[in-house]
Amino acid sequence: MQHEPERDARPLNARQTYLRLGVIGTILLASGAAFAYVGGWLDPQRLTPDRVVDALEAKSGVHPGFRRNHAKGVCVVGHFESNGSAHALSTAAVLASGKTPVVGRLALPGGNPVVPDASVPVRSFALLFKSPNGEQWRAAMNNIPVFAVATPQAFYDQQVATSPDPTTGKPDPQRVQAFFAAHPETAAFRAWAKTAKPSASYATESYYSLNAFYFVDAQGKQQPVRWRLAPLNAAAASAAQPQHDGNFLQADLLQRLEQGPLTWRLLVTLGTADDPTNDATKEWPEDRPTVDAGTLVITSGVPQDEGPCRDVNYDPTVLPQGIAISDDPLLPARSAAYAASYERRTREGPHQGAMISPHPTLPERTQ
Structure with missing residues (x-):
């Protein structure tokens, strides 16, 4: 050897x-x-997640313990009653017939927790579905049918362009105009914004996924989808707070819930190979088939300071088996920015709440 x-x-x-x-x-x-x-x-x-979050802070100020976007909100609790109609398209347990508990959050855009409710027409709805098998589905939706921009870089540039000038406390009109001129893809969003009016109730709004996803069936077939929540409580608020009260949305929501549950239909739009899955600024044709997947039932609400939604990161890429992200570049960017925001606010500790003054002022721009 x-x-x-x-x-x-x-x-x-x-x-x-x-x-x-x-x-x-x-x-x-x-x-x-x-x-x-x-x-x-x-x-x-x-462009990094921290730079995106820095831009959000520069626009709205730093409010310790609060989310850097959608800072002002209210927690809601309920369940999703699936009718099983979408289960053939996806193996996700949440889409099988039955009930799944949910923890949600209704909110306004921006990082200012004392922004008046009537200052913007955009409302958001985030949901966390908790399936019995331990899987989670986290969805983050807005009441706009299209997003303003298609890429993370454009979103960052938009935040920079619309941040308040330190000398005036307001965005520079020329800088804003230059941004939109350089981004024609914002046309559909701008058209919506021209006619949109701030609603008096979270309960009367439809909420859209904006980004495309895939439902994956038992054979592994991928079906491009977008979804929306369509309200079944579309009546006007019976006693909405006056518009000068910055908290009228939360007051209306809690009042409605005292009278009974609030409900939305989960409607899933089925895309084709010709429909863009990587561009949230483009709507799909209206003739695409829609599947009614079931009913979202919200039974109670609580201020976010100590509510169950306070510490939830509503990352839209947290998905169960049977649902997958598309090639939309905004999805991984949202996930990374949400994580950076979550790390900052949890490091600062829980916020202690924020009350609106009769005449709120804009936060100073941070450096």
Whole structure:
């Protein structure tokens, strides 16, 4: 049997030592460069989750413990009653016939927790479905049929362009105009915004997924989908708070819930191979088939300070088996930015609530 050759036990000379140190140094340098790239240190202009969150803070100010977007909201609790109609398209347990508990959050856009409810027409609805098998489906929706921009970079540029000027406390009209001129894809959103009026109730709004997803069936077939929540409580508020009261949306919601549950139909639109799945600024044709997947039932609401939604990160890429993200670039970017926002606010500790003054002022821009 042959013996392994003996290893050379002679000490390394200086040249060999330097070569080995050089190899080790190269490996360490490469590893450090990889971490630096991820962190954005090598290229300060590269868009990172922290830069996106920084832009949101610059626009709305820093409010410790609050979300950097959709800071003002209210928690809701209820369940989803699936009728099983969409289960053939997706193996997700939440779409099988039966009830699934949900923890939701209705909110306004922006990072200012004291913004008046009537200041913007956009409302959002985030949901966390908790299936018996332990899987979760987290959805983040808005009451707009299309998103303003199609890419993370455009979203960042929009935040920068619409941030208040430190000298005036308001966005620079020329900078805003220049942004929209450079982004014609915003036309559909701008057309909606021109006629949209702030609603007096969360309960009367429809909420859209905006991004496309895939339902995956038992055979692995992927069906492109978008979904929306259509209200079944569309009557006007019986006693909505006056518009000068910055908290009328929460007051209306809690009053309605005292009278009974609030309900929405979950309507799933089925796309075709010709429908864009990577562009949230484009609507799909109205003739696409829609599946009524069941009813969302909200039974109670509580202020977000101590409510069950307070510590939930409504990351829309947290999905159960049977639902998958599409190629929309906004989805991974939203996930990363949500995580950065969540890390900041949880590090700061829970917020202590925020009350609206009769004449709220805009927060100063942070540097």
